[in-house]
Amino acid sequence: MSSENGVGISGIAVAVPRICITAEEFENGRGIPNGKLSYLGIDAFGVPDLHEDSVTLGAVAARKVLEQTDTDLNDIGGIFYGLETHVDQTKGNSNYTFGALEDWFGKVDGELHLVDHKMACAAGAEALISALARVEGGWLDDKKALVIASDISKYEQESPGEQTQGAAAVAVLVEKDPKLMRIGKTIGVSGGDERDFFRPNWKDTPTVDGKHSNLVYLKHTKKSVESYVRRLNKKRKQLELHSEPVEAPSDNVDRVIYHIPYGDQAIEGFRHQIRHEWRAKIAKLRSKGIKPETISPEIAEIAKVIDAEPLRGAFPENDEGDMAFAKKDKENRKELGNTKIFREKFASQLEPVLLQPRKVGNSYTGSWLVGFHSLLENSFKKNPETGEKEKAFDLTGNIIGINSYGSGAESLTFSGTIMLGYEEIASQLELNEFLDARKEISFNQYRALHARNAPDSFFTENELERIVESIVEPKHGDLVFKGEDDGLNREGLRKYEWVKDD
Numbered sequence: 001m002s003s004e005n006g007v008g009i010s011g012i013a014v015a016v017p018r019i020c021i022t023a024e025e026f027e028n029g030r031g032i033p034n035g036k037l038s039y040l041g042i043d044a045f046g047v048p049d050l051h052e053d054s055v056t057l058g059a060v061a062a063r064k065v066l067e068q069t070d071t072d073l074n075d076i077g078g079i080f081y082g083l084e085t086h087v088d089q090t091k092g093n094s095n096y097t098f099g100a101l102e103d104w105f106g107k108v109d110g111e112l113h114l115v116d117h118k119m120a121c122a123a124g125a126e127a128l129i130s131a132l133a134r135v136e137g138g139w140l141d142d143k144k145a146l147v148i149a150s151d152i153s154k155y156e157q158e159s160p161g162e163q164t165q166g167a168a169a170v171a172v173l174v175e176k177d178p179k180l181m182r183i184g185k186t187i188g189v190s191g192g193d194e195r196d197f198f199r200p201n202w203k204d205t206p207t208v209d210g211k212h213s214n215l216v217y218l219k220h221t222k223k224s225v226e227s228y229v230r231r232l233n234k235k236r237k238q239l240e241l242h243s244e245p246v247e248a249p250s251d252n253v254d255r256v257i258y259h260i261p262y263g264d265q266a267i268e269g270f271r272h273q274i275r276h277e278w279r280a281k282i283a284k285l286r287s288k289g290i291k292p293e294t295i296s297p298e299i300a301e302i303a304k305v306i307d308a309e310p311l312r313g314a315f316p317e318n319d320e321g322d323m324a325f326a327k328k329d330k331e332n333r334k335e336l337g338n339t340k341i342f343r344e345k346f347a348s349q350l351e352p353v354l355l356q357p358r359k360v361g362n363s364y365t366g367s368w369l370v371g372f373h374s375l376l377e378n379s380f381k382k383n384p385e386t387g388e389k390e391k392a393f394d395l396t397g398n399i400i401g402i403n404s405y406g407s408g409a410e411s412l413t414f415s416g417t418i419m420l421g422y423e424e425i426a427s428q429l430e431l432n433e434f435l436d437a438r439k440e441i442s443f444n445q446y447r448a449l450h451a452r453n454a455p456d457s458f459f460t461e462n463e464l465e466r467i468v469e470s471i472v473e474p475k476h477g478d479l480v481f482k483g484e485d486d487g488l489n490r491e492g493l494r495k496y497e498w499v500k501d502d
Contacts, residue, residue: 008181009172009181010180019441020361029446030163045165045166045362050468050470054085059097059479065173072105076112078140080128082123085150095114112143121407124149148169150365153363155205164262166361168363181418184417190220190410196217197213197408213407247277249277255348255349255350255353258353267337268330269403279306282307298340310329356432372400375395376395377432391423445467481495482495
């Protein structure tokens with residue numbers, strides 16, 4: 001069956017824990033200067049309660065999006081998960097989630113695909129691409145698909161990554177003739193075998209080289225954008241479109257979404273891209289004999305920054321050289337971030353995307369989808385007098401440039417177009433209120449939850465009390481992890497149960 005408007009996303013829902021730790025509480029607990037986390041783009045981050053894991057969050061998000069779009073579970077032809085924090089080495093989160101959805105909505109025929117995708121933080125985007133292809137190709141017998149990105153970001157206590165934790169799940173409904181965003185078929189990609197971030201089977205926290213990881217992120221993000229531009233221009237030529245080829249991608253989109261483990265990393269990616277584009281623009285002007293400073297003060301300002309960009313070849317070819325170059329390069333990108341041209345680009349294209357991630361924290365595979373949700377919800381604002389939602393800015397027809405990155409590494413770049421009538425869903429979204437209503441926990445409560453599986457000696461040595469029941473009582477519509485079975489041939493099988501008001 002053909003589709004006039006292609007294939008894409010028709011609904012979106014986010015599930016986060018009901019508890020969080022604020023940036024200030026975390027900074028005070030760790031002796032970090034106040035304001036550092038805010039600078040990184042973090043106001044708070046979600047902390048999973050005792051009854052929560054990546055299945056409970058994923059299932060709640062899935063329940064919400066099915067109810068939001070009034071979709072029957074029997075109309076779902078596949079559940080496609082993207083995640084890093086699997087609950088089982090073999091059985092998929094998609095299996096557990098399907099079982100939970102049947103418990104909530106009732107039994108269905110079970111004629112559906114259940115697939116978990118794994119590629120670090122890029123797994124959510126890969127799950128989406130898999131679902132898009134199967135829906136459009138008819139592989140799901142004209143049914144719809146659920147895509148779920150659900151993760152709990154956890155780093156060792158007192159490690160540099162600890163401040164960039166979080167937990168969330170995002171579920172989207174994929175179908176033909178989408179209601180929210182049509183996804184384009186051009187995908188840019190860059191992959192490689194990198195040592196920047198990995199988690200061995202015997203660890204529950206990753207091994208990460210933060211500074212090196214940032215360099216790898218920038219490298220593969222830049223290459224995937226270049227891949228996207230090259231493939232897009234190739235398609236335009238094949239279709240004999242007589243428009244000018246795309247040279248500066250940010251000039252051909254209305255909004256941008258990056259991988260958002262914390263806001264500053266997304267901003268760094270955007271700075272890197274804008275600098276790359278303006279480097280080419282300045283070179284093109286000069287090749288024509290035009291001096292940038294003669295055009296406008298704004299172009300003169302950014303040209304000065306471009307001219308001061310450090311060259312990798314000026315530093316030793318070793319790890320020390322990498323770090324020295326990275327430091328100078330970051331300083332240059334920061335200077336570019338202060339230019340008028342960048343500030344205006346940031347305000348219009350990226351700033352609304354980062355509002356909700358500031359409070360959610362790092363959700364690994366779902367981080368860019370939380371950014372998409374943030375853009376949609378914050379296109380509306382509440383009238384303080386009437387309490388009614390009013391449009392803050394219009395997204396209709398906007399082209400959204402999207403980049404998803406996974407360490408190890410893979411970077412994906414693609415785009416989507418916001419559909420006419422998107423307001424019907426966007427105006428219903430209420431994550432902002434949920435985030436503001438969460439219970440703020442103490443630093444010691446956070447530490448105890450983080451170490452929930454540690455031996456008693458850890459709690460004794462650190463003068464902590466082990467938390468033995470959920471800090472916030474689960475409410476109607478929450479899925480609760482009830483423990484593992486210990487029966488014959490059932491050892492380790494996880495048990496879940498919905499909270500339902502009678």
